[in-house]
Amino acid sequence: MSPRVFKQKGSKVYRGRYRLGDDPRIYDVPLNAKIKHVAEAKLRLLVREKEDELLGLLPPKKLREAAKESLEVLVAEFIASLKERKRCEDHVRHNQERLTALFTACRWRLLRDVNAEDFLKWRGRTAKLSPKTRNEYLGHAGAFFNWLVRNDRFTHNPLKSVSKLPTVGEETFRRRALTLEEFVHLIRGTGKRRLAYFLACCTGLRRGEIKQLLWSDIDLAATEPAIRLRPETTKNKKGGTIPLLPVLADLLRKKKSEGVHFSGLVLPYGVPSSKTLAKDLKACRIAVEDERGYRVDFHALRHTFVSLLAHAKVSELVRVKLARHSSWKQTDGYTDAKSVPLADGIALLAAVLPSSIASLNSGKPSPNPGNVVQINLPPESKKVVSISDERATLDTVVPDLEKENWRRGGDSNPRYAFTRITL
DSSP states (O other), X not given: OXXXXXXXXXXSSEEEEEOOTTOOOOEEEEOOOSSHHHHHHHXXXXXXXXXXXXXXXXXXXXXXXHHTSBHHHHHHHHHHHHHHTTOOHHHHHHHHHHXXXXXXXXXXXXXXXXXXXXXXXXHHHOTTSOHHHHHHHHXXXXXXXXXXXXXXXXXXXXXXXXXXXXXXXXXXXXXXXXXXXXXXXXXXXXXXXXXXXXHXXXXXXXXXXXXXXXXXXXXXXXXXXXXXXOGGGSTTSOOEEEEOOHHHHHHHHHHHHTOOOTTOBSSTTOOOOXXXXXXXXXXXXXXXXXXXXXBOOTTHHHHHHHHHHHHTTOOHHHHHHHHTOSSHHHHHHHSOGGGSOHHHHHHHHHHHSOHHHHTGGGTSOOSOTXXXXXOOOOSSOEEXXXXXXXXXXXXXXXXXXXXXXXXXXXXXXXXTOEEEEEO
16 A cells, blocks of 8 residues: 545545555554645655664654653653652652752753763762762662663663772771660660660661551560561562560550550651761760771661671571571671671680690690590491501491590501501
8 A cells, every 4th residue: 555645524634544565554644734745745754764663774763752852851750650669768869869960960951862971971070979879870870761761762771881880998988886785875875765776776677667667567465576567668668577675575565555646656756867876876975986987877777786686696597587688798798897706706616626736835745646536326237437558348336336436547658547446
């Protein structure tokens, strides 16, 4: 079918009809032209664009139109989608502020203006920002462009080739965990804010999670009291269950007995800010910043939770689950090295070393250089291999030889020379 233009009955403008190759579909499109040769020219251009799209010479019209769209409009749609997915307020705010600042600094107005070279130049000009912050700008921009790709609004992420900056050793701010003694002083000396700090240090809840915590989320009547987090309040939107310390459960019961706010919130007047926490730390004579330059803010109380678990020698798997992390690497990053009982580990190693090692410092020969290794035999008979002079013979150890031991003998070939000794 050849392309043709026509007017519908009673209409003053032309429409067009055409078919592409062997496609049985007939396309009927408005041309919005009152003059016939203008309508024919518009139809020819439209058919050519469609044929180029089929051959891959042109991106789809939807993508071409998106490339001409204002980034300001697209960012507004992206932010609306984040809110619809119920992302936390801070995440939405950071995306909006940083995307707007980045696009303005790079002078990108339309989607087609975006390119990796401009981003790299901007990143080089903003050396005052930490590498972590600049990586976050890249992450926000990447999430925005990937959202456009998923919604068929763009063909690719133009910043996909840009790599992140290394951050190890470049941190401008590092958090430290409170020691067990500091945690006790903070809880004892903060009065009405005690519950917020106790929840953060002994449950690992984030600020936003504590802020949204309802009394209905806490089961204090069970034999094992626990907090059952609603998925919409957690960072990963998966919810979770956190067992409560008995002393924390008692504090919550006391708080609840004093009356529940009409909102149902456990902390209806909000969560202390990092500035308030710093004042409370100073009042309790706790250093906000330690000798390493590591500081305490509210999120550091979550680090405290993970570090206290390490101090209590809780297993790695349990620590990962209680912290609600997806991998051990994340939990390890939250663990303050000062809280790990390294000295206890060395003490355990020292306890299992033989006495011959302990005598090395004295310069005297060990009284027991050939320390005999004892074998615990089962009550039933057991087959063993006795090796001597490079020949192996199969012996049977009978139950009554319970104190039979093996030690390395003094043959010229000590690799194979063993002597069986019966005590």
